[in-house]
Amino acid sequence: MATVKKSAKKAAKKAPSAKGIKYVYTWGNGKADGNGTMKALLGGKGANLAEMTRIGLPVPAGFTITTEVCTYYYDHKRTYPKTLRAQMEAGVANMEKIMGYKFGDSQGFPLLVAVRSGARDSMPGMMDTVLNLGLNDKTVAALAKATDNERFAWDCYRRFIQMYGDVVLGVQKLPTEDHEPFESVIEHFKHEAYGKDVVDSDLTAEDNKELVARFKKLVLDRTGHGFPEDPWEQLEGAAGAVFGSWMNDRAIVYRRKYGIPAAWGTAVNVQAMVFGNTGKNSGSGVAFTRNPANGENVLYGEFLVNAQGEDVVAGVRTPDPVSGMAKALPGAFKELMKVRTILEKHFKDVQDVEFTIQDGKLFMLQTRNGKRTAAAALKFAADMVKEKLIDWKTAVLRNPADQLDQLLAPVFDAAEAKKAEVIAKGLPAGPGAASGKIYLNADRAAAAAAKGEKVLLVRVETSPEDLRGMIAAEGILTSRGGVSSHAALVARQMGKVCVCGASGVEVDYEKLTVSAGGKTFKEGEYLSIDGTAGTVYGGELATEPSEIITGLIYNKKASQKTEKFKNFVQLMEWCAQATKMGVRTNADTPEQVKNAIAFGAEGIGLTRTEHMFFEGDRIDAMREMILADNETHRRAALKKLLPHQRKDFFGIFKALEGKPGTIRLLDPPLHEFLPHTKEQQMDLARKLGVKVETIMHRVEELHEFNPMLGHRGCRLAISYPEIAEMQAQAIFEAAAQCVKKGIEVQPEVMVPLVGYARELELQVEIIHRVAKEVMAAKDVKFSYLVGTMIEVPRGAVTADEIAAHAQFFSFGTNDLTQTALGVSRDDMGSFLNSYTENDIYPKNPFASLDTTGVGQLMEIAVEKGRSTRKNIKLGICGEHGGDPDSVNFCHKLGLAYVSCSPYRVPVARLAAAQAAINDGSKPKAAKKAPAKKAAKKAAKKK
Amino acid sequence: MATVKKSAKKAAKKAPSAKGIKYVYTWGNGKADGNGTMKALLGGKGANLAEMTRIGLPVPAGFTITTEVCTYYYDHKRTYPKTLRAQMEAGVANMEKIMGYKFGDSQGFPLLVAVRSGARDSMPGMMDTVLNLGLNDKTVAALAKATDNERFAWDCYRRFIQMYGDVVLGVQKLPTEDHEPFESVIEHFKHEAYGKDVVDSDLTAEDNKELVARFKKLVLDRTGHGFPEDPWEQLEGAAGAVFGSWMNDRAIVYRRKYGIPAAWGTAVNVQAMVFGNTGKNSGSGVAFTRNPANGENVLYGEFLVNAQGEDVVAGVRTPDPVSGMAKALPGAFKELMKVRTILEKHFKDVQDVEFTIQDGKLFMLQTRNGKRTAAAALKFAADMVKEKLIDWKTAVLRNPADQLDQLLAPVFDAAEAKKAEVIAKGLPAGPGAASGKIYLNADRAAAAAAKGEKVLLVRVETSPEDLRGMIAAEGILTSRGGVSSHAALVARQMGKVCVCGASGVEVDYEKLTVSAGGKTFKEGEYLSIDGTAGTVYGGELATEPSEIITGLIYNKKASQKTEKFKNFVQLMEWCAQATKMGVRTNADTPEQVKNAIAFGAEGIGLTRTEHMFFEGDRIDAMREMILADNETHRRAALKKLLPHQRKDFFGIFKALEGKPGTIRLLDPPLHEFLPHTKEQQMDLARKLGVKVETIMHRVEELHEFNPMLGHRGCRLAISYPEIAEMQAQAIFEAAAQCVKKGIEVQPEVMVPLVGYARELELQVEIIHRVAKEVMAAKDVKFSYLVGTMIEVPRGAVTADEIAAHAQFFSFGTNDLTQTALGVSRDDMGSFLNSYTENDIYPKNPFASLDTTGVGQLMEIAVEKGRSTRKNIKLGICGEHGGDPDSVNFCHKLGLAYVSCSPYRVPVARLAAAQAAINDGSKPKAAKKAPAKKAAKKAAKKK
Secondary structure, eight states: OOOOOTHHHHHHHHHHHHHSSOOEEEEETTEESSOTTOHHHHHHHHHHHHHHHHTTOOOOOEEEEOHHHHHHHHHTTTOOOTTHHHHHHHHHHHHHHHHOOEETOSSSOEEOEEEEEEESSOOTTSOOEEEEETOOHHHHHHHHHHHTOHHHHHHHHHHHHHHIIIIITOOOOOTTOSSOHHHHHHHHHHHHHHSSOOOGGGOOHHHHHHHHHHHHHHHHHHHSSOOOOOHHHHHHHHHHHHHHHTTSHHHHHHHHHHTOOGGGOEEEEEEEOOOSOSSTTOEEEEEESSOTTTOOSSOEEEEEETOOHHHHHHOSSOOEEGGGHHHHSHHHHHHHHHHHHHHHHHHSSOEEEEEEEETTEEEEEEEEEOOOOHHHHHHHHHHHHHTTSSOHHHHHHHSOGGGGGGGGSOEEOHHHHHHSOEEEEOEEEEOSEEEEEEESSHHHHHHHHHTTOOEEEEESSOOGGGHHHHHHOSEEEESSOOTTSHHHHHHHHHTOEEEEOOTTOEEETTTTEEEETTEEEETTSEEEEETTTTEEEESOOOEEOOHHHHHHTSOOHHHHTSHHHHHHHHHHHHHHHHOSSEEEEEOSSHHHHHHHHHTTOOSEEEEEGGGGGGSTTHHHHHHHHHHOSSHHHHHHHHHHHHHHHHHHHHHHHHHHTTOEEEEEOOOSOGGGGSOOSHHHHHHHHHHHTOOHHHHHHHHHHHOOSSGGGSSOTHHHHHHOHHHHHHHHHHHHHHHHHHHHTTOOOEEEEEEOSOOSHHHHHHHHHHHHHHHHHHHHHHTOOOOOEEEEEEOSHHHHHTHHHHTTTOSEEEEOHHHHHHHHHTOOTTTTHHHHHHHHHTTSOSSOTTTSOOTTTHHHHHHHHHHHHHHHSTTOEEEEOSGGGGOHHHHHHHHHHTOSEEEEOGGGHHHHHHHHHHHHHHTTOOOOOTTOOHHHHHHHHHHHHO | OOOOOTHHHHHHHHHHHHHSSOOEEEEETTEESSOTTOHHHHHHHHHHHHHHHHTTOOOOOEEEEOHHHHHHHHHTTSOOOTTHHHHHHHHHHHHHHHHOOEETOSSSOEEOEEEEEEESSOOTTSOOEEEEETOOHHHHHHHHHHHTOHHHHHHHHHHHHHHIIIIITOOOOOTTOSSOHHHHHHHHHHHHHHSSOOOGGGOOHHHHHHHHHHHHHHHHHHHSSOOOOOHHHHHHHHHHHHHHHTTSHHHHHHHHHHTOOGGGOEEEEEEEOOOTTSSTTOEEEEEESSOTTTOOSSOEEEEEETOOHHHHHHOSSOOEEGGGHHHHSHHHHHHHHHHHHHHHHHHSSOEEEEEEEETTEEEEEEEEEOOOOHHHHHHHHHHHHHTTSSOHHHHHHHSOGGGGGGGGSOEEOHHHHHHSOEEEEOEEEEOSEEEEEEESSHHHHHHHHHTTOOEEEEESSOOGGGHHHHHHOSEEEESSOOTTSHHHHHHHHHTOEEEEOOTTOEEETTTTEEEETTEEEETTSEEEEETTTTEEEESOOOEEOOHHHHHHTSOOHHHHTSHHHHHHHHHHHHHHHHOSSEEEEEOSSHHHHHHHHHTTOOSEEEEEGGGGGGSTTHHHHHHHHHHOSSHHHHHHHHHHHHHHHHHHHHHHHHHHTTOEEEEEOOOSOGGGGSOOSHHHHHHHHHHHTOOHHHHHHHHHHHOOSSGGGSSOTHHHHHHOHHHHHHHHHHHHHHHHHHHHTTOOOEEEEEEOSOOSHHHHHHHHHHHHHHHHHHHHHHTOOOOOEEEEEEOSHHHHHTHHHHHTTOSEEEEOHHHHHHHHHTOOTTTTHHHHHHHHHTTSOSSOTTTSOOTTTHHHHHHHHHHHHHHHSTTOEEEEOSGGGGOHHHHHHHHHHTOSEEEEOGGGHHHHHHHHHHHHHHTTOOOOOTTOOHHHHHHHHHHHHO
């Protein structure tokens, strides 16, 4: 490879500046137009290639076509800016000068290029790479001559036509075909020429020449055009294929899952080829600077001697562990270890790199922050703080909040796993335990999952086509491919349990069976995989809680001694230090409350009192109340419910240990409590001693067309104030009991579904009156709050009026989303798919807060609420409280707390801490760091 | 009566100013603290008493306790401001000085007072009046002596105890009693003393003394306290009763119906008594300066010789027409005619007055703007413009918009009425025609109406207790009472058809029968009343359209010649001159469009395309479309619907004669189109040649928990874009047809239920593409608009994004109310009552726009929409478009138009004109005054 000619630089930079907008950014020989911060413009790959060049790492020269060109392309009916071609020509010229070869040179060594996509975030599913571009019938001859290696040259050419034909020209498997068309041609040829299946590297130069001819015919037959011979036509075609792939189905599916806006676009990277396939002194590999599955601090990856990069990740040959390079290519390996250190010091994070060794010399083709499992993220962060590579705040940010619950996911029951038979072993590519019915095809796996089955996707190897199935599956098992294979990569990213390269597993796509350890399992039968250990079990295995759970909740000493547990507790401590916003829990039982507190919840954000009415014989009293035809009868029935409710609340207050507890008054429509089948109705009639007709009539009377918008929430207690009275009495009598027993209480009574200030006013009157009565009767004092849910848009826009009567607001974002969007969560199934596919919903608005619409109503409510009552306490108790993006939004709104289900509490705490760190918020008075306490408690018990 | 002593004034004014807030406003002898503009503080009665005093009319002196005292009273647990008593004492002192009598004087002529309530607007149902207050065992003797008329004095005392006992002390009919207790005592006494029922005026002084004694015993028995002898205790008690009555049931019912805030409160008026019952040269009366039923310019009312005011309105004695006064009391009558002219000149409006003649001298006790029927309002306004009393803008304001549709109400079919037998005649007290089942009691009438029956309330006379029944009834018939009776008054105000004082009608409350003209009708049988002519018919009579309808829509010359028609057309012309905002119509058929245009609609605001799918055999094609299991089948079914839709739209465009027409794409969920009974399903299965299971399955599949929030609106066309395509094609092909035939078109395609800009973007793409295709195929050009409904809160708060794709917004306030409030209109029945009774809903939010909540969302949408698209066209097409208050709000928002059902167009036009006049808006370019055109057309045809 030639050294730099200084004059080249000038030529390369001239074109763009003369033409206005700069669309092409070059790099090479220690200099680059771009740098690592320019990911939005250059994509992740392009920006990091520029950065690696700048810090002196060995990177083959090249250039990036910016993401702006992609945007332009889609805004202008798939055409390019006029100045682009000239800028690309300047880019190629720059490469030629640095590398010393000429693009399309049919005399000397021709410059060949790799064309790769490069979105801001790496995105499986898009066009990945076309290698060896620039070859044609003439340049192949020049390459053969220059390298004195005809077999190599024609191998490259054959590979190039195949890749280009597939991803650029679209010569792909038809629905009627069983195999990829190029693969079919090869197999056919191999049998014709050798009478058997030989490996590609056994093919001679002549074999490859013949295959090139057959490939070209295939292209002509399929496309009606000959294979493009002009290297520039090839280059423009490849760039167009990258931009085109931005909008293909798989890319869209992926973006939807990860919430990546379509408007970001992708860049295109054009880079001088280096060759890992020139002989035994060459090779290609991929590696992580640390283990991305479990976090161990060792170089982790794999390589193949005498291979191009695609061979490693394609999974066709199972590659060797990267540690093997120390023996096979010792010089390059030493160089790689140096690069590893430089990269981690420079990027302050674990890197995922691609490299090629050409004739003993190492070239870096890519670096990016490595995807990792939650377990690895936890260890990376903890270790790097110890190594002083990062500070604790960065460590908090390094743990992906939406994956944190992986750490809480169950593992196989130790006793059962011991007894169970291990039928195969593979690579532990995605930690965790998963049992499921096996499916051998993505569509069938997705269909089964949609029906509610727990599914394992089993494949020889996976490809982007399998993405839907991988999303649907509990876990993924492959028989081929290493820890950098597609399956491993995607599983880690999605937090799926994964065992890959389990070579003892035989997958028969025709018979739809999986065989291992002498046993055969049909599609639909159970297998179990342990992605932490890499083991495969036959049948279904029971699971048990993770060590975080057993350590925190069951106080198991063994668990508390694990590194994972300690790192987790450490992380939660850091969160407590950083956070501004509290995290509460939605809990209806003392047990749930205890669990949530162990996870660091600061109180209850929502107790749904109606859940209590279903238990035991309470439902009968509840039904009696509903069937009552006047206030007297209603009161009599309510009187029966009172002691039950009081007992429930006492239990909850006790579990809260003095922390605040928000209790919502009865919310659902009454018909939800009545039996709807004839038999149940007759049964109830006997129990209550009424005619079954009475019950049927009442059920009919209570029927609603749109129960979501019907007689529910505070509307019930406006019609029947005695319900609110009974509930308030139960709450306050329970509080009084606690106070008498020396248990601190902070009850917060919450009125649901308020849209008019007057609704709340009427309820507040009742609650205050009852509180006064109870305190007088029991002769105790305690303080309490009365507030309301903001869950209909009218409540939000009249929050100033409502705040006159509310000491707190809690955003009920489930119902607020339903009403603001006019969408019933129960009925959206029929159009959710077309809505996400058409990019209408960036994410399911019931999973992640619609910050634009619903969020705006929340902003209005916050502003108006504070205009009336400056220090009004604000929280959220919709299910969004456990979604990191939504938590971040709530932080920005300045809410006092979010509330979520107990097991989401750590996720919410992490998200809240990250939000605070990201905007430089001053943490709130650090009076509480419950995980710290728990840890100390745990420590003491040791 | 004594003349004024000048020194009194000073004393009267001193107290309040010394004590801070002025709670008592005095008047008398040509001077008054208040004036006619102070209705909010003094109530209507008090303000006008002050005003009449100021303009020199003969008003007995008195004072007003302000409405602020009422507010204070309810804000302070029914107690009074401390300074009130002193101010009242000063007020009484002022009265004493002017009148020359002393309150509680047991030596000379005692000052007696009348205590009356006085809300801002007159309010039946509240405590009305206590007369002769100040009498006790001592003052009655003094009065007898001073007047030398013992019978008169004791008659006054007896009346006083009865009124005071009833309304202040609450001695009223118990549920177990058949008659008022005081009346029972009288009747018992009459039979005891005379052996028969004699009239009250036949009772002697001694009789009255005996009755006073028995009344006092009744009071003691019932209340446990003796009748209060202290005049000040009496006065404070009466004032308290007025304030208390502000919150009684009837007052609350009334306020709810008329949207009067409870916070306004009532004033109390204390006025020196004058006596219409001193002999034949005295009397009392009530009168309107013009006829409030039909608008005729004659003094209209009634009077009774030798009677107090209560006798006239109580309906006990049927009074004489006021014209009779010319003979009976010629001097006072002449005076009254003078007062009439002065009042109309001063108040510039028809007045409703009460007066008393004491010994030949006229005293005015009250004046207020007269309530009137819509017909009278129309004529008053037209006449007063001619008389130059008011200008045309005031005339527009004088027509109550919410009553205008009374003018369009049907009249009895002329032919049928001719044949039908008139069984009785009465006074025409509320114009119009009403047939209904007779009910003799308010509760039964209300219950029957609630079941959907058309009801006539028939009573001997009505009282405030009958209010609920009167609201529920189509019409009211009484056998006693004149045109100023309670029945007549309330009927006029509510726009109910009413015939009163039909003395030939015998009402038997026991047998529940009504007899007239020799026939007997049982409760539940039909009668018909013509409130314009005052006739009563047996049985049910068919109706025909009013002369406004026949003149405007059927072009009947006879109708067009009527004064009412001319006045109506004149009014609509004035509206066109004044208005800033246009009025469109919601219409689905050419006929509806034509009618609306005759009423002055400027185009269509909403055509619901789905209504068209139910006609004829189209429903089968529609069902075929819904049952289609793929796009091809769906397109095939849609192709069948296309020609129908195209024909419909052609008809509508033709009827529009070039006016703009907004067409909404398919909105309701698909299951609304499928048959839901097994039989219908089997029938459909046969027709379509599919299995009934297929249909049942699809029906089940389409079932939704909350269809209001389900798969409907543009969500349908996002899932099935071919639906929008077909509809757009039908619209544009119809438009093309029109253009080819020389018919101008302005199609406006409206996308329903948009919450996300992207939804609209996708639909707009389809619509523009189809428009282009149709124009190319048909080789025509026409312009059109594409816009959207704003009907979910998210649409409102993201209106800036949506406006990027919308050329117009139309507020769908029905759904916007449902979603903003989280209330299903179909399900609110179960709590609407408690919501209005508890003052949560000021009005039904589906009848009158919730301007605070929904209105705020509309404001946000308007502002945001304009921020993106400055000249975005804004309208409203919810049912609120025909409600005057809502129209007023839309005017303030600056909407371009409101749209309502054809028959509400005149109401909306009047309301829009009034809104423009009230805020001094510059009217829009007066290019269109359709009613004018219609009138000219009508004129030409004559």
